[in-house]
Amino acid sequence: MRIGVVTFPGSLDDRDAARAVRVAGGEAVSLWHGDADLHGVDGVVLPGGFSYGDYLRCGAIARFAPVMERVVDAARGGLPVLGICNGFQILCESHLLPGALIRNDHRKFVCRDQPLRVESVSTAWTSGYAAGQEIVIPLKNGEGGYVADERMLDELEAEGRVVLRYVGDNPNGSYRDIAGVTNARGNVVGLMPHPEHAVESLTGPGTDGLGFFTSVLEGLVRS
Amino acid sequence: MARVVVDVMLKPEILDPQGKAVLGAFGRLGFDGVASVRQGKRFEIELDGEATPEAVAEIERAAATLLANPVIEDFTVHVEAGV
Numbered sequence: 002m003r004i005g006v007v008t009f010p011g012s013l014d015d016r017d018a019a020r021a022v023r024v025a026g027g028e029a030v031s032l033w034h035g036d037a038d039l040h041g042v043d044g045v046v047l048p049g050g051f052s053y054g055d056y057l058r059c060g061a062i063a064r065f066a067p068v069m070e071r072v073v074d075a076a077r078g079g080l081p082v083l084g085i086c087n088g089f090q091i092l093c094e095s096h097l098l099p100g101a102l103i104r105n106d107h108r109k110f111v112c113r114d115q116p117l118r119v120e121s122v123s124t125a126w127t128s129g130y131a132a133g134q135e136i137v138i139p140l141k142n143g144e145g146g147y148v149a150d151e152r153m154l155d156e157l158e159a160e161g162r163v164v165l166r167y168v169g170d171n172p173n174g175s176y177r178d179i180a181g182v183t184n185a186r187g188n189v190v191g192l193m194p195h196p197e198h199a200v201e202s203l204t205g206p207g208t209d210g211l212g213f214f215t216s217v218l219e220g221l222v223r224s
Numbered sequence: 225m226a227r228v229v230v231d232v233m234l235k236p237e238i239l240d241p242q243g244k245a246v247l248g249a250f251g252r253l254g255f256d257g258v259a260s261v262r263q264g265k266r267f268e269i270e271l272d273g274e275a276t277p278e279a280v281a282e283i284e285r286a287a288a289t290l291l292a293n294p295v296i297e298d299f300t301v302h303v304e305a306g307v
Contacts, residue, residue: 058293094293101296104241148238148296
């Protein structure tokens with residue numbers, strides 16, 4: 002199974018994301034922001050970082066990169082897409098996911114090992130977890146406050162589309178402690194914490210993040 | 225040549241941490257009597273030609289597509305006189 006990892010100018014975590022794919026047993030395929038096709042990959046990860054310097058708004062310029070046209074089309078067709086941190090911001094700017102990410106309410110960058118609760122396992126990227134499972138993976142962002150209007154928040158809750166919630170102190174002012182959401186179909190997931198930094202106990206707080214990558218690979222094998 | 229200005233502001237219901245930081249600095253510097261500060265963005269766009277209704281409509285499309293995120297921001301477009 003081949004999972005593409007997109008590198009934009011200013012991406013930081015593309016190599017860790019590719020490594021996470023390999024640790025989970027998949028083949029990682031490097032995709033470039035200027036690519037006009039997805040090279041036949043079975044899924045796509047939009048990694049963390051500061052694409053295009055976060056100019057204008059986080060993810061606002063990356064949304065219009067040539068590769069994103071293909072990603073948006075493929076995601077609407079059911080291709081699994083995971084957006085991590087800056088990748089989540091890009092998915093929101095692309096309107097593949099509802100809401101937006103704004104500056105942390107306390108105005109400081111936050112970097113810590115973050116407890117989370119997996120609220121939905123009905124997505125391509127979380128099917129390997131148990132509903133309600135608590136996991137710890139790194140969180141590092143300056144603009145990670147998830148916002149949406151009340152109607153959309155109620156809709157997300159009612160449809161079970163809140164995928165992850167912060168446990169304990171809310172680290173960035175996200176409405177309703179939301180750390181990650183999915184689209185109606187469950188193939189597109191965005192989250193602010195970094196599962197790709199928690200796939201090996203040597204370099205992370207544990208291996209709680211590995212499930213995102215094994216979930217999508219197992220789902221692809223089954224289908 | 226004409227100049228079109230696009231002003232982008234966070235919607236009133238969206239928290240503005242930067243505005244709050246400025247408000248805090250006002251207090252520390254002794255600028256009293258300020259109840260709140262909201263920070264936005266201003267884009268000054270020079271057109272090749274005149275600000276025809278079509279040209280301004282094009283800028284409005286650009287504002288809605290790129291300059292503002294309508295999920296969290298409102299924008300206004302106006303032609304600046306005397307440029």
